[in-house]
Amino acid sequence: MELYKTNQLSIYNSLSKDKEKFTPIHAGNVGMYVCGPTVYSNVHLGNVRTFMSFDMVFRYLKHLGFKVRYVRNITDAGHLENDADVGEDKISKKARLEEIEPMEVVQRYTVDFHNILNLFNFLPPSIEPTATGHIIEQIELIQTIIDNGFGYIVNGSVYFDVHKYNETNDYGILSKRKLEDLIHNTRALDGQSDKKNPQDFALWKRAEPQHIMKWPSPWSDGFPGWHLECTAMSTKYLGEQFDIHGGGMDLKFPHHECEIAQNVAAKGTAPVNYWMHANMLEMNGQRMSKSTGNIINPDQLLTGENDKFSKGFSPNVIRFFMMQSSYRSILDLTDAGLLASEKGFNRLMDAVSSLSKLEISKATSKMASETIASLKLKFYEAMNDDFNTPILIAHLFDGVSLINKLKAGTETISETDLNNLKSLLHTFIFDILGLTTISEVNEGTDKLEGTISLLIELRNQARANKDFAMSDKIRDELLAFGIQLKDGKDGTTFSLS
RNA sequence: GGCAUCUUGGCCGAGUGGCUAGGCAGAGGUCUGCAAAACCUUCUACAGCGGUUCGAAUCCGCUAGAUGCCUCCA
Numbered sequence: 064m065e066l067y068k069t070n071q072l073s074i075y076n077s078l079s080k081d082k083e084k085f086t087p088i089h090a091g092n093v094g095m096y097v098c099g100p101t102v103y104s105n106v107h108l109g110n111v112r113t114f115m116s117f118d119m120v121f122r123y124l125k126h127l128g129f130k131v132r133y134v135r136n137i138t139d140a141g142h143l144e145n146d147a148d149v150g151e152d153k154i155s156k157k158a159r160l161e162e163i164e165p166m167e168v169v170q171r172y173t174v175d176f177h178n179i180l181n182l183f184n185f186l187p188p189s190i191e192p193t194a195t196g197h198i199i200e201q202i203e204l205i206q207t208i209i210d211n212g213f214g215y216i217v218n219g220s221v222y223f224d225v226h227k228y229n230e231t232n233d234y235g236i237l238s239k240r241k242l243e244d245l246i247h248n249t250r251a252l253d254g255q256s257d258k259k260n261p262q263d264f265a266l267w268k269r270a271e272p273q274h275i276m277k278w279p280s281p282w283s284d285g286f287p288g289w290h291l292e293c294t295a296m297s298t299k300y301l302g303e304q305f306d307i308h309g310g311g312m313d314l315k316f317p318h319h320e321c322e323i324a325q326n327v328a329a330k331g332t333a334p335v336n337y338w339m340h341a342n343m344l345e346m347n348g349q350r351m352s353k354s355t356g357n358i359i360n361p362d363q364l365l366t367g368e369n370d371k372f373s374k375g376f377s378p379n380v381i382r383f384f385m386m387q388s389s390y391r392s393i394l395d396l397t398d399a400g401l402l403a404s405e406k407g408f409n410r411l412m413d414a415v416s417s418l419s420k421l422e423i424s425k426a427t428s429k430m431a432s433e434t435i436a437s438l439k440l441k442f443y444e445a446m447n448d449d450f451n452t453p454i455l456i457a458h459l460f461d462g463v464s465l466i467n468k469l470k471a472g473t474e475t476i477s478e479t480d481l482n483n484l485k486s487l488l489h490t491f492i493f494d495i496l497g498l499t500t501i502s503e504v505n506e507g508t509d510k511l512e513g514t515i516s517l518l519i520e521l522r523n524q525a526r527a528n529k530d531f532a533m534s535d536k537i538r539d540e541l542l543a544f545g546i547q548l549k550d551g552k553d554g555t556t557f558s559l560s
Numbered sequence: 561g562g563c564a565u566c567u568u569g570g571c572c573g574a575g576u577g578g579c580u581a582g583g584c585a586g587a588g589g590u591c592u593g594c595a596a597a598a599c600c601u602u603c604u605a606c607a608g609c610g611g612u613u614c615g616a617a618u619c620c621g622c623u624a625g626a627u628g629c630c631u632c633c634a
Contacts, residue, residue, distance in 0.1 A: 100634070113634035153632070238629075244562060245630075289632085311634030312565095318633095341634070342565095345627085353633060387583070388573060393566080393627070400572050403584035410583085413598080453574050457582035467599060531593060538596080549597045558597085 065128030075449045077338040087306045093129045094305035096297040101138040102172035103157045106179050107358040109344040109351035113311045116341040116390035118185045122495050134300045135188040139169040140195045155276045165276050179361050183378045184497050190300050194292035198278045201287040201295045205266045213328035217257035219269030219283025225262040228324050238316035290321035308335040312342050345395040372398050379498050383408040386452040386496050414463040418485050424475035431474040434465045435484050442491050519555045
């Protein structure tokens with residue numbers, strides 16, 4: 064039987080601002096759409112956090128036995144640079160700067176995006192559609208909105224009539240804004256705009272002659288407005304109504320608000336049952352964002368080649384760090400935080416890898432068997448409660464504690480129970496959290512291992528002869544190279560730092 | 561200026577009315593030739609003030625501070 068039948072998942076719905084029991088529209092199937100990146104520059108770590116949150120959600124939904132169609136778009140038709148009419152396409156601006164074709168920019172940063180996500184062990188989405196591949200769908204959608212009376216044409220551009228829409232619908236239903244407040248707080252610039260009202264947003268923009276990314280349409284040679292692609296693609300692949308729509312918190316308004324309005328205007332229905340918003344990543348107390356320049360690219364953090372962190376951190380450590388906080392909380396990326404996570408992560412992985420070396424007993428001790436049963440319950444309970452990965456991790460460390468007791472021999476475990484424990488931990492650590500076993504040594508492993516084994520042997524001989532000057536010299540100098548010897552009961556092992 | 565969200569121990573970070581979160585650091589211990597590593601045990605909380613309640617970190621109000629959105633952003 065599928066796990067979702069016995070596990071009632073709750074999801075915090077931004078729409079109701081409350082946790083709700085999750086029931087998909089079609090039993091056993093889940094449609095999930097997540098707003099992907101605009102590929103005009105390298106993806107930064109804040110982007111990675113959002114997508115990682117939904118990667119975890121995708122993994123858990125699949126684990127529960129749902130058949131999930133996960134759609135994450137690539138925005139390769141540039142958004143407007145700003146809301147003024149003189150806005151410029153982001154992609155084409157970048158292309159002009161670098162003197163390359165727009166699609167070359169798109170290709171470069173799409174590849175970069177995929178490479179980064181692969182480093183962090185992301186599962187690929189079921190469909191990864193591009194905005195430029197769906198121009199026809201977007202044009203059709205605009206026509207429907209115009210036909211339904213919610214779009215108007217000015218100088219070859221098409222705008223969404225927010226005021227008209229709000230007469231019969233609630234513009235602000237998601238972001239809890241009131242149109243009148245928006246009117247009062249709009250920084251009205253000047254009368255240059257073609258728009259009837261500043262709150263209106265573009266569905267189609269006529270391109271200036273020098274604009275290089277443009278397509279023919281009934282209204283002008285131009286390009287689609289920036290909220291439109293998600294509506295067009297989510298409708299195409301998930302239907303007019305689907306289960307989950309995710310994205311960064313910063314997209315809630317106006318982007319997601321506009322998506323709802325477009326869908327209602329075109330199809331008469333609200334598109335999404337559960338809106339999920341992943342919170343922002345800060346770095347040293349300030350939000351990571353392209354516009355403020357407070358950003359770090361993943362490879363800079365991985366290699367340690369930056370002026371903000373004391374060393375490089377592995378993708379697993381970064382993933383573990385992110386999973387230690389709730390996807391709905393602001394997370395502050397700091398050196399101290401990463402160092403703490405690194406130690407915790409290593410402790411967890413040491414315990415897991417020692418599972419295969421545990422001694423098997425005939426019977427499982429009472430304490431061990433009770434712990435295993437309660438761990439399983441608590442793992443699911445945590446994840447069923449709006450994907451509470453920090454609580455899950457807290458309970459994983461209860462598992463670590465059990466493993467250490469088994470290792471020490473204070474508790475015993477049977478082969479069957481050991482296999483159960485192993486598979487339980489593997490499921491949650493690797494399949495659901497998406498962590499991987501770290502291979503600390505890669506190339507030249509055999510040679511290095513052989514060399515160190517020899518040194519360990521020499522050191523142990525020296526120790527046996529009470530030549531501590533020599534044994535300490537070997538130990539200390541290896542440490543200086545970043546090779547740490549660890550004396551345990553069953554001999555000496557080493558790790559690379 | 562408007563609208564939201566947040567403020568937990570040395571640091572990070574869960575938790576929504578009574579029951580130990582967890583990680584890191586610190587302290588004590590086991591192990592060790594000494595260490596390191598590992599493991600065991602363990603201390604320090606709920607921004608301030610007022611209210612509701614038998615009982616509040618958790619609900620309400622006020623004050624202070626932080627952040628986000630209101631313009632492209634995950």
